Amino acid sequence: MRGYLFDLDGVLTPTATVHMHAWARLFTPYLAQHGAAPYEEGDYFSYIDGKPRYDGVRSLLESRGIHVPEGEVTDPPTADTVHGLGNRKNEAFNETLADEGVAAYPASVAFLDAVQASGCRVAVVSSSKNAPSVLAAAGLADRFGVVVDGAVAARDGIPGKPAPDTFERAAELLGLPTTACAVVEDAESGVKAGAAGEFGVVIGVDRGVGREVLEALGADIVVDELDELIPLLRPTPDDTPREERA
Numbered sequence: 001m002r003g004y005l006f007d008l009d010g011v012l013t014p015t016a017t018v019h020m021h022a023w024a025r026l027f028t029p030y031l032a033q034h035g036a037a038p039y040e041e042g043d044y045f046s047y048i049d050g051k052p053r054y055d056g057v058r059s060l061l062e063s064r065g066i067h068v069p070e071g072e073v074t075d076p077p078t079a080d081t082v083h084g085l086g087n088r089k090n091e092a093f094n095e096t097l098a099d100e101g102v103a104a105y106p107a108s109v110a111f112l113d114a115v116q117a118s119g120c121r122v123a124v125v126s127s128s129k130n131a132p133s134v135l136a137a138a139g140l141a142d143r144f145g146v147v148v149d150g151a152v153a154a155r156d157g158i159p160g161k162p163a164p165d166t167f168e169r170a171a172e173l174l175g176l177p178t179t180a181c182a183v184v185e186d187a188e189s190g191v192k193a194g195a196a197g198e199f200g201v202v203i204g205v206d207r208g209v210g211r212e213v214l215e216a217l218g219a220d221i222v223v224d225e226l227d228e229l230i231p232l233l234r235p236t237p238d239d240t241p242r243e244e245r246a
C-alpha cells in the first residue's frame with residue numbers, strides 16, 4: 001500500500017465511546033418519552049456508528065418508526081427536529097470531550113508512526129464534524145495534511161459512509177489511486193464504505209462490532225490493535241518524480 005485512509009473515532013482515538021455515550025444521553029430519555037423500545041448499546045452499532053450526525057438521527061428514529069420534521073442545521077438543541085436532536089447530542093459530546101480530553105490509542109499511534117516511516121501517505125476520513133478538535137486534543141493534528149471530515153463532506157456535497165465517496169476523495173487529495181490505499185475502519189458503515197469502493201485493502205479494527213461481522217461486511221483483515229500489522233509493513237518505493245524530491 002502507498003496510502004492509509006484512517007477513520008478517526010474508534011480507530012485512532014477512543015472517541016467512539018464518547019460518541020456512544022452522548023447518543024445514549026440523547027436517545028435513552030427521548031425514546032422513553034415517546035413510548036418506543038428502549039435505547040440499547042446495539043442500536044449505536046446498527047444505526048449510528050460511523051455515519052454523519054443527522055444520518056445517525058434519521059436512521060435510529062426510522063428503526064423505531066418515529067417521524068419528526070427535518071428542521072435546520074441552526075435549530076437549537078431543544079428542538080424536536082432531526083437537526084435539533086443531532087445538535088443536542090453534539091452538546092453532550094462536546095461537554096464530555098472538554099471534561100475528559102482524549103488520548104490516542106498507543107497501538108494506533110505506533111502503527112501511524114510505522115506507516116509514515118515506511119514512506120506511505122496518510123489521511124483521516126471521518127464522518128464527524130468534530131474531527132479537527134478531536135485530532136487537536138489527541139495531539140495528532142499535525143500528522144495529517146489531508147482530513148476529509150463531516151464538515152468537508154457537507155460543504156462539498158459528498159455522500160457520507162456507508163458510501164465510499166469520502167474515502168475516494170481522500171485518496172484523490174493524497175494523489176493516489178484508490179487501489180493503492182488501505183481503508184482502516186472500526187464501524188459497520190465504514191467497513192461497508194471501504195468494501196463498496198475499489199480500495200487495495202479494508203482493515204477492520206474490532207472495537208466491539210465483532211470480527212465475524214466486520215469480515216462479513218467486507219473487511220479483508222481484522223485486528224484487535226493496529227500494531228499487530230507493523231511486522232507486515234514493507235518500505236514504499238518513493239514515487240515522487242526525482243526533480244520534485246527534497
Ligand SMILES: O=P(O)(O)OC[C@H]1O[C@@H](O)[C@H](O)[C@@H](O)[C@@H]1O
Nearest residue numbers: 009019049050053127128129130
Ligand atoms: O456529530 P459528529 O461529531 O459530526 O459525528 C458524527 C459521527 O461521527 C463518527 O465518526 C462517529 O463514529 C459517530 O458516532 C458520530 O455520530
